[in-house]
Amino acid sequence: xxxxxxxxxxxxxxxxxxxxxxxxxxxxxxxxxxxxxxxxxxxxxxxxxxxxxxxxxxxxxxxxxxxxxxxxxxxxxxxxxxxxxxxxxxxxxxxxxxxxxxxxxxxxxxxxxxxxxxxxxxxxxxxxxxxxxxxxxxxxxxxxxxxxxxxxxxxxxxxxxxxxxxxxxxxxxxxxxxxxxxxxxxxxxxxxxxxxxxxxxxxxxxxxxxxxxxxxxxxxxxxxxxxxxxxxxxxxxxxxxxxxxxxxxxxxxxxxxxxxxxxxxxxxxxxxxxxxxxxxxxxxxxxxxxxxxxxxxxxxxxxxxxxxxxxxxxxxxxxxxxxxxxxxxxxxxxxxxxxxxxxxxxxxxxxxxxxxxxxxxxxxxxxxxxxxxxxxxxxxxxxxxxxxxxxxxxxxxxxxxxxxxxxxxxxxxxxxxxxxxxxxxxxxxxxxxxxxxx
Numbered sequence: 415x416x417x418x419x420x421x422x423x424x425x426x427x428x429x430x431x432x433x434x435x436x437x438x439x440x441x442x443x444x445x446x447x448x449x450x451x452x453x454x455x456x457x458x459x460x461x462x463x464x465x466x467x468x469x470x471x472x473x474x475x476x477x478x479x480x481x482x483x484x485x486x487x488x489x490x491x492x493x494x495x496x497x498x499x500x501x502x503x504x505x506x507x508x509x510x511x512x513x514x515x516x517x518x519x520x521x522x523x524x525x526x527x528x529x530x531x532x533x534x535x536x537x538x539x540x541x542x543x544x545x546x547x548x549x550x551x552x553x554x555x556x557x558x559x560x561x562x563x564x565x566x567x568x569x570x571x572x573x574x575x576x577x578x579x580x581x582x583x584x585x586x587x588x589x590x591x592x593x594x595x596x597x598x599x600x601x602x603x604x605x606x607x608x609x610x611x612x613x614x615x616x617x618x619x620x621x622x623x624x625x626x627x628x629x630x631x632x633x634x635x636x637x638x639x640x641x642x643x644x645x646x647x648x649x650x651x652x653x654x655x656x657x658x659x660x661x662x663x664x665x666x667x668x669x670x671x672x673x674x675x676x677x678x679x680x681x682x683x684x685x686x687x688x689x690x691x692x693x694x695x696x697x698x699x700x701x702x703x704x705x706x707x708x709x710x711x712x713x714x715x716x717x718x719x720x721x722x723x724x725x726x727x728x729x730x731x732x733x734x735x736x737x738x739x740x741x742x743x744x745x746x747x748x749x750x751x752x753x754x755x756x757x758x759x760x761x762x763x764x765x766x767x768x769x770x771x772x773x774x775x776x777x778x779x780x781x782x783x784x785x786x787x788x789x790x791x792x793x794x795x796x797x798x799x800x801x802x803x804x805x806x807x808x809x810x811x812x813x814x815x816x817x818x819x820x821x822x823x824x825x826x827x828x829x830x831x832x833x834x835x836x837x838x839x840x841x842x843x844x845x846x847x848x849x850x851x852x
Contacts, residue, residue: 416568421530422537424678424737432467432682435709440464442496443715449484449493450717467682470707471693476719478508478659482516491519497713507555508658515555518659519713525564527680527710528661532565534676535665538736539627539652541596543570548588548623550599550607551630553577557658558630562598565662571596578603581610588621596625601633601643601651606834608646619648626651629662630838632743632761638768638776655743657721659714660706664741667734674732675739682707683739688724688747696739698729703747722747724759749842751780753788753820760841763794763822766813773801774810777832779851780842791823795851798826 440461443450454461457474464470484492490505496519503522507515520528541547547566553559559577566573576584585607588595597604604626608618626649633639634653643651655673656662663681664673675683685694685702694702704721725741732740745759752758760780768776775797782792796810807824814822833852843849 416530416533416570418533418537418569422534422676424735428678428738429467431679432709433465435679436467436470436682436707437462437465439707439709439711439715440717442712443717446496447494447715448488449481452493453480467684468693470682470684470718473718475691475705476717478516478720485516490517491714494714494716495519496711496715497521502713504560506557506560506658508557516659517714518557521712524711524713528561529564529568531677531680532562532662533569535654535656535662536566536569536571536627538665538667538674538676539654540625540650540668541566541569541571541627545571545596545625546593547571547573547596547598548584549573549575550578550584550597550603557661558656561661562629566598581607582614585611585614585616585621588623589616592622594622594624596627597623597647597649598627598629600630600835600838601628601639602631602835602839604628604643604651605646609834618646621647623647623649625649627654627665628652629654629656632745633764633839634666635743635761636765636768638771639764642768642771642776655723657706657723659716659719663706667732667736669733671730671732672728672740672742674734674736675741677706678738680709682709684718685725685727686720688722696727696729698727700727701725701744704741724750751782751788751792751842752786753792756818756820758818758820762818763814764841766817767796767810770810770813772799773806774799775829777834778841779832781851782842782844783846785846791821793825794822795825795827795832797832798829 444461453474459472501521502519503525504520506518549563551558551562563573563575611618628634628651634651640651653666654662655664663677664675666673684705685696686705687694688703694700704723704725706719707717708715723746724744726744728740745761750757750759767774767778777797779795780792810824843851
């Protein structure tokens, strides 16, 4: 039986907990993984000398592309399978828009660990027994659907496993049941669902969606985006964070002072400079990329796995009493582009545009038509709102210039002309790579 008081308790000494579990995990990985043995031998490192969190810096990083190539060479799971196939209880896949998805195998023990961390995140975000979760993540192979579902159940919540698509049918079900709901989806889908409701004569606030927990994209890090969801549904909107490769790892508490990492005993976490790879002390205001190492996974394990998620650390105590690592998202390094030496993230553009509502709707697309270096003004398609003034392009351009220090080429498009996502929202398109804007 999952015990919230025990599972959500803060560790007395998390570094000691990492030191107690890390050597055994690395010994297991060295014994069972051809991929990591070769990686460490090539780097000239003996994993048996790695005993503490600080020691991890001597090991090389792991990249998703490396794991994908390993799977291509030795299917189904590549050189990180670890456990024999007869012990694999579930196969799930990572997200991605191109190629064959990367597979992840989980033993029953691995699934227990995933469920416990997801349950901790649920509790942190305000989910409680008695809540009915409308689970609107993709159940088709991907980790976010089934794994998060099981975390809700582990925490004692009731789950309606709906998935994505056929939004009208979903709304009719919600209306007919006349009970409070907790919506779990991407932030973008919360607004898409409200749009469908209004198109069919339903008032979103009358549908009793009292709580929302959102994942899959960084929209809730934009105050205007969160405010719009809460105003639209009359709900609370809490953010959770995770990767397909790791499952849910962090969540906001009721004070919304950043995302609390809830992986105590399950992961060792580092903060690094994304350019040099050097470890950064996770002090207040520090910025860097999160790197994760499993402390007990039996199959498809990860050692110094680069998330490519850039974060800002919060060091001041949170009123909720949690003392573990706490951070806010800056953006994904994969989505970052550089304009004349300035790092730009789509989240920054989204923050500005949602702050300009209702003059604009907040919907946008960034289109890079030429390969780097980007010494031109990137195109940004921006949906008009209720402002048809001739100077709207100038005002949007000036706002982005002043806040983000680059000059965009703004193209206004009619309201509601950009498709709303039911899955993750894609804001950045590199047409020189063949990506076609929706």
